[in-house]
Amino acid sequence: MKANRVKMTGLSVALAVGMSVLAGCGGDNNNSNNTAPSNSANPEVNASSEPSASAQEPVKVTFMNMWPKDSTENIATTVRAELAKFQADHPNIIVEEESIGDQNAYYTKLKTLAASNELPDIFISKGSELAMFAKNETVAPLDDLLSADADWKNGFLPSSFNDLSSGGHTYGVPFSMLATSVIYYNKQFFADAGFSSFPQTWAELETAIAKIKENGITPIALGNKEQWVAESCILSALGDRFTGTDWFTSINDKSGAKFTDADFVNSLEAFQSLAKQGAFNKDMNSINNDQQKTLYFNGKAAMFMEGSWAIGSVMAAPKEIADNTEVAVLPSVEGGKGNAMATSGGAGSGYAVGVKGYGEKKDAIAKVLKALSGEGFAKSMAEKGEPVAFTVTDYDKSNVSPLAVKYAELSSQLQFTPIYDSYLNPALVSVMNAGLQDLLINGVTPEALAKKIQAEYEKTN
């Protein structure tokens, strides 16, 4: 008898715990229907909402971005400063920030949210993912919102919306204008090889590379482990030299052009021949873009290709390297259809708006967007030497680094051509990116790779 009782106690303990786990879920489930309890779990929000406890219930705008809270990057500090100003001026709008510093993690979360139609009110997105969200109708078209404020809309460089539009609608507001393919080169190494300025033709470039290699220096530092560098920072520009922009427009519109077209195959061929020539470091597929800069900073490489975002880190490089660094774009190629004074670039990413919050909070969202992209923001960015998407004329240039000035000079003469991965479907981009790794180690011929990309292109049509 006694034994039996004890047994029952044991079971009821097990049961009770089990039930309480379940009950715990159930109980709080009810609570979640009204927002008050979940609100109290966030002391920060509470604190900031208290002083503004005026007649109106404050509007909450969620804002997801990739800038860690303690980031010292210019874009991050500028956005935070503008946000703080905005919060002071608009007590009735509360911007709730969520920052995820790692790109892969950021997009994993973003796409999970997108799949459930729970995208944040405002978030950062690349053009290609934005096109995908747009197709799924999980982001709001911003045409009306932009047209409603002509001064704001017209302040942007006209081309800055290209990356953020699809199907005739604009889905994003640009916050920067960047080139993805800029050549950072050490003029000393080029001088040693007999070149007083950057080569103007492809043949000259190949000669320069051969000479630099003879001098025991790696001509081009390449860190393509993460696979986007070869495509975004080199092929996007190199491809355009051969094919011209019309070809890519046709690819993007699906109006006839093919990846197997001779011009594109030639660009792959040219890229591969650089690798065959030994232009790159041997471990190009196992180091990343930070490490490619390390090679360059250590004086082991004569140049590297990356976007305009690398200016800041070059300025932080050892002084003799930083002082010798100049910027250029790829030279013209023989028989190429593209403009030689061009490089791949654009807004790349922009602020997008989740369709769910857009309906009810349109005005608040518009105000936040303007604060984070308009003149005040752009001016503050420009003063730090960052290329901006918004026209600013009168700003303080004293803090702009010498390399940023050189870049500004160069980019003012440049035309921006499409960044491949801002437009093409991510599945296609991943085939292309992985294929480029193979191409650079002679694992695949240019023709075969072109066929593979084309096959994927036709599949995702």
Place this chain on the structure above:
Amino acid sequence: MNRSTSLKISRLGLIGLLGPSLAIYAFVMIVPLFLSFYYSLTDWMGGPTKTFIGLHNYELLLKDEDFWHSFKNNVIILILTLIVQLGLAFLLTTLFVSKTMRLKELHRTVIFFPVVLSAVVVGFVWQMIYSHDYGVLNAVLKFMGLESAIRPWLDDPKIVIYLVTAPLIWQYLGVPLMIFMSAVQGIPKDIYETCELDGCTGFKKARYITFPLIYDTIKVVMMLSISSNMLVFSHIYVMTGGGPGTSSMVLAQYAYKTSFSSMQLGYGSAVTIGMFILSFGIVILFKRLAEVRNS
């Protein structure tokens, strides 16, 4: 299996013991798995609409080179781990039992250390070991005068899969070792002592006492090894990103890539389910093999 039938339990008792686990486990693991299976029968791209397309995704999967290539990589990793890691763990276990080893406590503690590292750290460290310019491996080769063997290790698609397996074996060596050790304690000391009196050497002790007596535990550890190696992802992702090309890509990365890079959630779910089925198949196959040996 000589499970005695004398132990009986009431239905209520069973529910009390198993119910809570089953409930929470089903809610978090099984329901989503079924949802995943449902998605795999659609062409869902993450949008508001899903069209039912039957087994079409699975037809594609059967012909998907990347999928089977990734599976092959998983199998290579699995086989290498089973042989090298478990072999090493067993060897170490027998050494720990022997009297030759000094500082047992220290070794035991230290061999487990890598287990506590996150995949990011391990991937990063091994990337440095293999590094062309700064790598420890190339430095050692140079020191030994084997300059011709120096190469950018992770850039060679032919050997990369073996190279990325090494850190997995190294890092998790502590887990089978720990489990073996806890099993070895179950072996009464006097068995060894009797054996020693009969003039048993280290090898014989290992072969005729330790091995058979912890055979069940070895099966357990093999099962763990299968599950963790079929799901492996982050380490390799940190080291090579699956490259060069797709030469070191594994199933979990492929499933992640299809679902999350291009939001082909329908097809990505099919990859996930396919992966689950293959892993399950391997477990069953392995169970059969283990039973054959048993009898």
Place this chain on the structure above:
Amino acid sequence: MSIRQPFRKLGKLAFNVGMAIFSFACVFPIIWIIYSSLKTKDEFMLNAVKLPAHPEFRNYYKAFVEGKMAHYFISSGLNSVIAVVVVVFLSFCAAYALSRFRFRFRNAIYTFFIAGMLIPVYGLLVPLFLQFKQFGLYDKFYTLIIPYIAIRLPLPIFLLESYIRSVPVELDEAAHMDGASKFYSMTRILFPICRPAIATIVILVFLDTWNEFPFSLVLVTNEAFKTLPVGLTNFYGQYTSDYTTLMAAMVLSILPVLAVYLAFYKYIIQGMTAGAVKG
């Protein structure tokens, strides 16, 4: 005899030296992270292997104070401790039932649990997110504990089931004859015998929960609920990575796991000396 003696000694020495090298290889990464975390970012970028010229603790300050790691620690700690306690309790109950009794669906339930060890987590993210949203479980202080318990259950059940099965059932029967209840034999006889297995489970569950990433990333939004691995991604910039601060953060994040390991490993060892229990 007299000739072989020195050789044997030499062999022993060689073996122990080899063992020492092997063990050193196992700890080297930790040593490397520790001294690298004392370097500046530039120093590290220039040479990743060299010892720091002027060790400094700035990175730790940066990681812990500026990176606001404290609340990630609290969140990860709470989640891990609760998960360990609940998982040990639930898995012991389940493993006891599965190993000691025969009943209908016993094999089905066992397989059902074991299957969990083969499910890729990333495949569950989207459906699980939808479920949590649907049931109002999204972004709450208790949100993460639910999947953390569930996903860790299969392994302990698997380990304990096989461990309990190896304990002679006569032990239970004898206790039963003496009038002890099942609850008594379960908690007072079996549980202590299973101590080495349970210590193993505590270590593994704590470790896995502490390092868990995807659920923490996706299922909560509030900074206060996020766990350490997600916090660590904040050290990644958009295009550049601050490796040395990241390493300082990693060193800090390893400490609790090491502490748990050192605290519980002795129970595995203790079982060895107290092996008489089973005899």
